[in-house]
Amino acid sequence: MDATMDATAGDDAHAGVPGVLYKRRSLRSDLASPASPLSVASDISAASGLSNLSNLSNLSQLSSLSHASTSGRQLEGPSVTAGGRGRSLRSNPEALNLRADPHLPSSRLSLPRPVAHTWRMADFRVGERVGRSKLSNVYHATHKASGMDVALKCYLGHKLDAFTMTQVRREIEVHGAVTHRSIATFHGSFEEGGNICMLHEYARRGDVYNALSAAGGVFSEQKTAAQIVHPVASAVAYLHARGFMHRDIKPENLLISDGDDGCLLTDFGFALDYRKSKCITRLGTTDYMAPEIVRCDKARRDELRAQGKNGYGPEVDCWAIGVLAYECLVGTAPFEGGATTEEMYARILQGDVPE
Numbered sequence: 001m002d003a004t005m006d007a008t009a010g011d012d013a014h015a016g017v018p019g020v021l022y023k024r025r026s027l028r029s030d031l032a033s034p035a036s037p038l039s040v041a042s043d044i045s046a047a048s049g050l051s052n053l054s055n056l057s058n059l060s061q062l063s064s065l066s067h068a069s070t071s072g073r074q075l076e077g078p079s080v081t082a083g084g085r086g087r088s089l090r091s092n093p094e095a096l097n098l099r100a101d102p103h104l105p106s107s108r109l110s111l112p113r114p115v116a117h118t119w120r121m122a123d124f125r126v127g128e129r130v131g132r133s134k135l136s137n138v139y140h141a142t143h144k145a146s147g148m149d150v151a152l153k154c155y156l157g158h159k160l161d162a163f164t165m166t167q168v169r170r171e172i173e174v175h176g177a178v179t180h181r182s183i184a185t186f187h188g189s190f191e192e193g194g195n196i197c198m199l200h201e202y203a204r205r206g207d208v209y210n211a212l213s214a215a216g217g218v219f220s221e222q223k224t225a226a227q228i229v230h231p232v233a234s235a236v237a238y239l240h241a242r243g244f245m246h247r248d249i250k251p252e253n254l255l256i257s258d259g260d261d262g263c264l265l266t267d268f269g270f271a272l273d274y275r276k277s278k279c280i281t282r283l284g285t286t287d288y289m290a291p292e293i294v295r296c297d298k299a300r301r302d303e304l305r306a307q308g309k310n311g312y313g314p315e316v317d318c319w320a321i322g323v324l325a326y327e328c329l330v331g332t333a334p335f336e337g338g339a340t341t342e343e344m345y346a347r348i349l350q351g352d353v354p355e
Contacts, residue, residue: 119197121192125144127141136155150187153197171198172189174272177242178244180234180235187199187201201255208254218330228324232254244271244273244274248271249265251328252267278309284316290312323335
């Protein structure tokens, strides 16, 4: 998103999203987690968008790409995403002509880049839908030529307005520009049938949120430090060094690695280049918002806009890592549980952690 779009987003950045606070249950609950990619609620009817892939036969053009995992919490912005990570193809990389990258572990190979043509739906065998949101569907797909599993994330063109289209384009731009061992690999993207399709790693083992739920709501200090905080901090340091801010770090956006690399940061739907854009929009997931973001209500945004200043910087990602560590060790985010959004905002601003 460019500076103008980021600075003029609707009040509290609720564009395209229901303005109802999602009250998330504690990970210590005996009830099943509501955040599973297979059970994410959606208003997409069976007859719309990509519920029937037969209408996606005409390729229009290639963009660049990204992937993500679903969130069970209310998002305060226009993008909700889903997806996963897949099996290694180390068994015969020469035959598959896979792209090697010095920044990635040898077990994480990428799809071969087309030279004279762009990706198209016919290149993939599309399997079950593994995630969905108001704006997109995510499918487990297999690249026919290589046999590699991918997460095929398809944004529904008829549901994208100017603001959300800009978000999608920026997601593609940012995720496609980064390569790191603790960031889920982006393979490419294309447009077909009026929809925007992205190719991500397929997460066979799911995300950290559901792993926490399966573990009873908490991880050990050793696991939290070594397999969660360390890889995320490494990924964020890499992003910040290149001028990128993620703005939506949370367990739902961390995929479980197939190897010994810990977790992988994904879902760049709220990411931006803070060297080029003014950061004044209040967006993200409420539990993980830094105080600087919470303060960016309409009055504050108008003030910042008039002064040409930022409301916050990349430090908000560091705050989110702290919240992440707390949730992994305690079983709840430190400020969750408010009856209203405003109550949660007050808790964050006051540093009021419930007993």
